[in-house]
Amino acid sequence: MRTRQTQSLANLVHEGKMSASKYNTRREFLKKAGAIGLPLLVPAPVLGRAGRKPPSDRIVMGCIGLGGQGTYNMKAFLSQNDVEVVALCDVNRGSDDYDMLYQFNGNSAGLAPAVQRWRDFNADRRRSGRSGDPATYHDFRELLQHPDLDAVTVCTPDHWHGLVSIAAAEAGLDVYCEKPLTNTVAEGRALCEAVQRKGRVLQTGSHERSNHSVRFAVELIRNNRIGKLHTIRVNMPVDSHGPIEPQAVMSVPDGFDYDMWLGPTPWVPYTKKRTHFWWRFILAYGGGEMTDRGAHIIDLAQLALDADSSGPVEIAASGWAPRDGLFDTFMKFDFTCTYGNGVRMIGSSDTPRGIRLEGSRGWIFIHIHGGRLEADPPSLLREVIGPEEYHLGRTPGHHRNFLDAVRSRGIPFAPAEVGHRTATICHLLNIAMQTGRTLHWDPHRETITNDPEAQRMLKRPMRPPWHL
Numbered sequence: 001m002r003t004r005q006t007q008s009l010a011n012l013v014h015e016g017k018m019s020a021s022k023y024n025t026r027r028e029f030l031k032k033a034g035a036i037g038l039p040l041l042v043p044a045p046v047l048g049r050a051g052r053k054p055p056s057d058r059i060v061m062g063c064i065g066l067g068g069q070g071t072y073n074m075k076a077f078l079s080q081n082d083v084e085v086v087a088l089c090d091v092n093r094g095s096d097d098y099d100m101l102y103q104f105n106g107n108s109a110g111l112a113p114a115v116q117r118w119r120d121f122n123a124d125r126r127r128s129g130r131s132g133d134p135a136t137y138h139d140f141r142e143l144l145q146h147p148d149l150d151a152v153t154v155c156t157p158d159h160w161h162g163l164v165s166i167a168a169a170e171a172g173l174d175v176y177c178e179k180p181l182t183n184t185v186a187e188g189r190a191l192c193e194a195v196q197r198k199g200r201v202l203q204t205g206s207h208e209r210s211n212h213s214v215r216f217a218v219e220l221i222r223n224n225r226i227g228k229l230h231t232i233r234v235n236m237p238v239d240s241h242g243p244i245e246p247q248a249v250m251s252v253p254d255g256f257d258y259d260m261w262l263g264p265t266p267w268v269p270y271t272k273k274r275t276h277f278w279w280r281f282i283l284a285y286g287g288g289e290m291t292d293r294g295a296h297i298i299d300l301a302q303l304a305l306d307a308d309s310s311g312p313v314e315i316a317a318s319g320w321a322p323r324d325g326l327f328d329t330f331m332k333f334d335f336t337c338t339y340g341n342g343v344r345m346i347g348s349s350d351t352p353r354g355i356r357l358e359g360s361r362g363w364i365f366i367h368i369h370g371g372r373l374e375a376d377p378p379s380l381l382r383e384v385i386g387p388e389e390y391h392l393g394r395t396p397g398h399h400r401n402f403l404d405a406v407r408s409r410g411i412p413f414a415p416a417e418v419g420h421r422t423a424t425i426c427h428l429l430n431i432a433m434q435t436g437r438t439l440h441w442d443p444h445r446e447t448i449t450n451d452p453e454a455q456r457m458l459k460r461p462m463r464p465p466w467h468l
Contacts, residue, residue, distance in 0.1 A: 059406055062087035063153045064140045064164055066114035067276065069178055070155030072103040073205070074114060076399045077153065077176075078121050083403065087146045088114050089137040093255030098276050109276075110255075111136055138257055140164050144171040151201075151406055154178065157279045158286040159265050162187030163466060165202065169194040174406050176399070178205040179295040180287065181419030185427050186459035188420035189446060190468045195416045203402035203412040204419025206299045210398035211371035214300060217357070217364050221304050222390045225383055226359030232301045233356040234347035238289045238331045242281055243322030247271040264462035273326055281327040283430070288321075288329025289349070291426040297355050297368050299414070299422040301345050304357055308418045311425055311443040312337035312345065317432040335429050340443075347429075431457045 061083055063074045070090070077083045094112030101107055118134055137143040143152070144167060151174035154164045162182035168175050169191070181204050182188040195202045208214055221229055249269040252258045258270050265284045268274070280286035287294075302308055319333030337345040354367040365374040375381050385391060395401035395413060405412040424446070431454050432439050440450040448455040462468070 057082055059083050059403055060148045060150045061085050061152060062089065062143050062146055062149050063114070063155070064089045064143060064168075065153070065155035065157075065160070065178075066090040066092075066111055067109045067155065068098065068101045068103040069205075070153065071109060071114050071117060073153045073155055073176065073178070073399070075104075075117065075121060076397075077403075078118070080400065080403060085118065085134060086148055087135040087137065087143050088118065089140050089143040090114065091138050091257040091260045093138070095253060095256070095276070097253075097272065101277075111138065139260065141167065144168060144173065149173055151175065151402075155205075157261075157275075158183040158291065159279075159284065160263055162191050162468075163264060166191050166194045166468075169198045169200045169202070172198060172200070174201040174402075176203045176205065176402050177419070179299070179414075179419060180291040180423035180426055181416065182423055183286070183291075184458060184460050185424050185446065187468065188423055192416045192420050199409075201402070201405045201409065201412060202416040202419070203398070203405065204414040204416070204422075205398070206296060206414040206419060206422065207398035208296045208368060208371065209299060209303055210395050210401055210413050212394060213371040213373050214303075214366055215392045215394060216385075217366055217373055218300075218304050219385050219390060219392050220364060220380060220383060221357055221359070222306065222392070223385060225361075225380055226357065226363060227361030229304065229357060229359045230343060231358040232304070232343065232345040233358065234294075234297050234301065234345060235350045235353055235355070236289050236294050236297060236333075236347060237351045237353055238349050241278070242327040242331060243325045244273065244327055245325045247273055247326045262463070264466035266463055271326070278327075281329045283328050286329070287426055287430050288331070290330060290333070290430050291423065293353065293368060294426050294429075295422055297353070298345070298347075298425050299418070300355050300366060300368075301357075302418070302422055302425075305339065305341075305343060307339065308421060310340075311421055311441065312339045313441055313443065314338040314438060315425075315428045315432045315441055316438040317429045318436070319433040321433070330430065330433050333429070333433060335432070337425065337429075427458070 059082055061077055063070060063085060066074065066088060074085060078085055088111060090111040092110035094108065094110035096108040098107045098109050101109060115133055115136060135146060152168050154161055154168065154175060154177040156164055158180060161177055165175050165177045182191055220226065248271060250271050252270045261275060274282065280292055281288055315337050317333060317335035319330035321328055321330045332349045335347045352367060354365055356363055356365040362380055363376050364380060373381055401413050428439060428441060435454050437451055439448050439454055442449055
């Protein structure tokens with residue numbers, strides 16, 4: 001399923017053998033060549049024989065970032081009958097020292113383990129119709145030049161999400177990017193603009209909003225079953241991963257391009273717990289619990305409020321973060337976000353993890369992860385949404401929703417603007433805790449109106465040669 005000009009096609013244009021304006025895809029060229037009598041030798045797989053779907057029915061993908069979540073997403077897309085994964089990329093050739101890999105058994109991740117898992121999945125080769133391994137890269141820019149791709153996954157650490165996804169959109173590819181969509185507000189807006197300018201489909205990996213029970217809960221709220229929604233309570237307990245003491249400088253492991261891993265962030269010496277799973281607790285690379293599971297939970301508040309293209313107007317937050325060791329994200333916090341309609345989102349690091357939506361006639365609690373519902377009155381969960389009422393729509397799964405949008409050129413459940421707006425709230429909460437001040441936010445102009453220092457924190461300098 002080709003939706004962009006391929007590299008080989010670009011070479012033909014450069015050599016003057018065909019017109020780029022006349023033939024925009026390789027498929028168009030093949031169709032025209034056949035019509036004018038050029039001899040074409042078309043292998044059986046192209047016609048849909050040999051157990052493969054024809055190209056128009058296949059979405060060809062590459063995967064950038066192959067840690068735990070990246071490898072999980074690779075396997076999720078491999079399991080779709082109309083997907084072919086042909087290219088893999090990671091700056092880590094392969095490590096067996098991952099302390100936290102909850103997505104699957106074992107402690108190995110990186111490029112070589114992902115290739116082996118790809119082989120295991122395609123052991124009989126009947127699914128892919130290919131006799132060889134996927135193409136492998138350690139630099140995402142090289143993968144983006146692969147001539148066959150329709151789409152990519154971006155499952156790097158957060159500090160790379162924006163630049164890689166922008167480059168993919170500019171290359172004409174659709175993108176499935178893990179949450180939080182970007183590591184700064186400025187990167188998020190730049191990515192939204194690139195996706196819109198290039199007409200690409202982007203799905204943020206906020207998979208909770210594809211959960212059937214979550215969507216049912218939001219339908220109950222949108223159809224006034226709990227009365228007027230006035231308060232949203234967010235629980236985001238922080239798992240006990242820190243703080244930790246300062247870490248010794250270590251030698252960079254063989255096969256790990258540490259400088260590329262750092263990318264746009266400042267250069268610092270290597271130590272194991274700066275990378276792998278642990279980077280999310282260092283503000284240079286992630287935002288702690290606030291942007292990790294917070295990007296799931298706060299996303300559901302945005303969905304329930306029908307605020308996917310907006311956000312709160314005031315952000316107040318306080319918290320505690322370690323200052324003497326490697327980790328520096330907030331481990332405890334309390335916050336209040338106030339929306340223009342008066343609804344307040346009140347959050348803390350209390351348990352259980354989830355979100356409670358309170359109205360004038362009842363409440364609904366959504367557990368994260370899994371989407372189990374509680375309600376008062378309990379009869380709310382036995383309600384039936386009538387045919388003339390508001391319906392939110394359903395999908396077999398978040399990955400499938402992305403693929404269906406790639407096919408239809410429609411809007412997935414978590415497009416770029418949705419991912420950006422949710423991540424923005426997470427970043428604003430971290431900024432409010434860092435500065436210790438209440439922020440006044442204009443969600444239309446995306447500006448902090450009362451605090452110039454905080455406003456400057458919406459963007460971070462990047463280490464050359466990387467830039468927005």
